[in-house]
Amino acid sequence: MTRPNGPTKKPTTTESTTDDLSRRSFLRQGSALSAAASLGIAASSARGDSVAETLNVGIVGTGGRGGGAARDTLSINPNVRLIAMADLYPEKCHSMRKKLTRRYSDRMAVTDENIFGGLDGYRHVIEHPNVDIVLLTTPPGFRPSYLKEAVDAGKHVFAEKPTCVDPAGYRVCLEADRKARAQGTAIVTGTQYRRQKNYMEVMRRIHEGAIGDVISATSRYCTSGIWNRPRKPGMSDAEYQLYNWMHFIWLSGDQIVEQAVHNIDAMNWLMGGPPDTAYGSGGRFTRPKGSQMWDSVAIDYAYPGDRLLSFQCRQIPHTQGENGSIVYGSEGIAIIGAANKGASITDRAGKEIWSMKGDINAAYRQEHKDLVDSISAGKPIVELAETAASSLTAVMGRLAAYTGEQVDWDFVAQQSTLDLFPKELKIDESLPIASYAVPGVTKLT
Numbered sequence: 032m033t034r035p036n037g038p039t040k041k042p043t044t045t046e047s048t049t050d051d052l053s054r055r056s057f058l059r060q061g062s063a064l065s066a067a068a069s070l071g072i073a074a075s076s077a078r079g080d081s082v083a084e085t086l087n088v089g090i091v092g093t094g095g096r097g098g099g100a101a102r103d104t105l106s107i108n109p110n111v112r113l114i115a116m117a118d119l120y121p122e123k124c125h126s127m128r129k130k131l132t133r134r135y136s137d138r139m140a141v142t143d144e145n146i147f148g149g150l151d152g153y154r155h156v157i158e159h160p161n162v163d164i165v166l167l168t169t170p171p172g173f174r175p176s177y178l179k180e181a182v183d184a185g186k187h188v189f190a191e192k193p194t195c196v197d198p199a200g201y202r203v204c205l206e207a208d209r210k211a212r213a214q215g216t217a218i219v220t221g222t223q224y225r226r227q228k229n230y231m232e233v234m235r236r237i238h239e240g241a242i243g244d245v246i247s248a249t250s251r252y253c254t255s256g257i258w259n260r261p262r263k264p265g266m267s268d269a270e271y272q273l274y275n276w277m278h279f280i281w282l283s284g285d286q287i288v289e290q291a292v293h294n295i296d297a298m299n300w301l302m303g304g305p306p307d308t309a310y311g312s313g314g315r316f317t318r319p320k321g322s323q324m325w326d327s328v329a330i331d332y333a334y335p336g337d338r339l340l341s342f343q344c345r346q347i348p349h350t351q352g353e354n355g356s357i358v359y360g361s362e363g364i365a366i367i368g369a370a371n372k373g374a375s376i377t378d379r380a381g382k383e384i385w386s387m388k389g390d391i392n393a394a395y396r397q398e399h400k401d402l403v404d405s406i407s408a409g410k411p412i413v414e415l416a417e418t419a420a421s422s423l424t425a426v427m428g429r430l431a432a433y434t435g436e437q438v439d440w441d442f443v444a445q446q447s448t449l450d451l452f453p454k455e456l457k458i459d460e461s462l463p464i465a466s467y468a469v470p471g472v473t474k475l476t
């Protein structure tokens with residue numbers, strides 16, 4: 032088998048892409064401030080500050096990862112400060128502000144007036160005239176529309192993965208990616224393995240031929256379980272779903288999208304872009320009543336060049352966990368462990384020829400360093416299209432399992448009309464909870 036050239040007409044995997052249109056060079060042209068205002072270019076430029084000085088950060092979604100992302104950017108970037116926060120529950124912002132102030136008091140500048148609650152709170156952060164960078168760390172269902180609004184407002188963005196949970200959201204992401212490139216604002220996403228040294232090094236070696244031709248791979252994200260937040264008295268249907276978001280597909284995308292997208296993204300990186308087809312199955316035995324999630328799925332992804340990825344993910348208590356990927360080449364095998372488990376390459380006889388330890392926390396920080404450095408250098412990174420393609424690859428696998436059909440990339444990318452986000456969302460209203468998917472009954476749309 033010859034090494035395939037990768038897909039045509041499909042997004043390809045690249046190192047972080049940059050757009051050469053620097054905000055500063057843009058602002059040097061003509062009537063800078065009025066142009067910035069009309070494009071909504073980020074606040075530091077519109078204020079006339081040097082972007083290398085202070086960049087003001089606002090955060091939307093102050094839960095577990097939101098706290099991590101805020102900490103990561105404050106710890107690695109001496110020139111950022113946090114000035115605005117939004118969460119459905121403003122008390123979560125207050126609590127995060129208190130924790131971060133203990134460590135970063137000199138760069139915590141969030142006044143009470145700049146803490147926003149409720150479903151519209153995010154808009155105050157995105158439209159805040161002094162916010163330069165918005166961190167989007169809500170549940171994934173909100174990501175496409177918040178990304179679009181942040182880009183429309185001219186902000187630089189850090190967006191957690193996954194960036195979409197359905198094909199409609201994927202297309203919104205592509206539009207936001209295009210607009211960010213055109214106007215010269217950055218979008219970095221929370222696919223930290225792309226910035227983890229052992230991942231970067233093993234991928235470089237594989238792409239340079241260290242294991243010969245890549246023939247197939249297995250990738251697994253199998254864990255023991257995930258949280259479930261029982262409904263509290265007085266919660267409306269809508270509030271309960273937002274509160275227990277992992278269990279509702281319009282918000283999380285199910286495990287394959289919400290969590291296992293990390294490994295799917297690594298496999299798209301390996302293969303040079305998304306697969307052509309997905310076929311698979313799965314089911315549910317242990318999820319709490321009312322949850323729409325499945326316990327497990329196993330998907331065969333066929334990539335261009337007759338390369339197969341055998342993928343599975345599972346969240347079932349008391350089962351053996353496994354998280355990582357194995358890549359089978361004509362001349363060797365690469366083992367890529369998730370998180371801090373490191374990577375290694377052996378020849379076909381099993382002799383180790385290379386290995387490297389992993390440091391996931393450094394990768395989490397590097398995302399924010401790369402974002403800020405790219406803004407300061409006037410070469411903003413825009414990597415949303417690539418992460419959206421990985422998110423859609425995960426969606427494609429979910430749809431294949433949910434429906435029992437083979438699902439093609441072109442179908443999900445171009446034809447599918449699936450849009451899971453509720454037509455109207457009000458926190459104190461009824462929002463019917465659909466049942467979980469059943470293959471043969473659930474249709475591909």
Ligand SMILES: NC(=O)c1ccc[n+]([C@@H]2O[C@H](COP(=O)([O-])OP(=O)(O)OC[C@H]3O[C@@H](n4cnc5c(N)ncnc54)[C@H](O)[C@@H]3O)[C@@H](O)[C@H]2O)c1
Nearest residue numbers: 092093094095096097118119168169170171191192193221
């Ligand atoms: N990169 C990683 O390794 C990693 C790790 C964990 C989580 N994540 C991602 O981070 C995101 C958040 O996950 P988490 O674990 O922090 O969840 P979480 O439940 O701890 O936090 C989510 C927060 O968002 C708030 N929220 C919900 N809807 C909102 C809205 N419309 N506007 C404002 N706030 C809203 C919630 O009240 C909550 O505080 C998810 O996309 C998840 O996949 C990424």
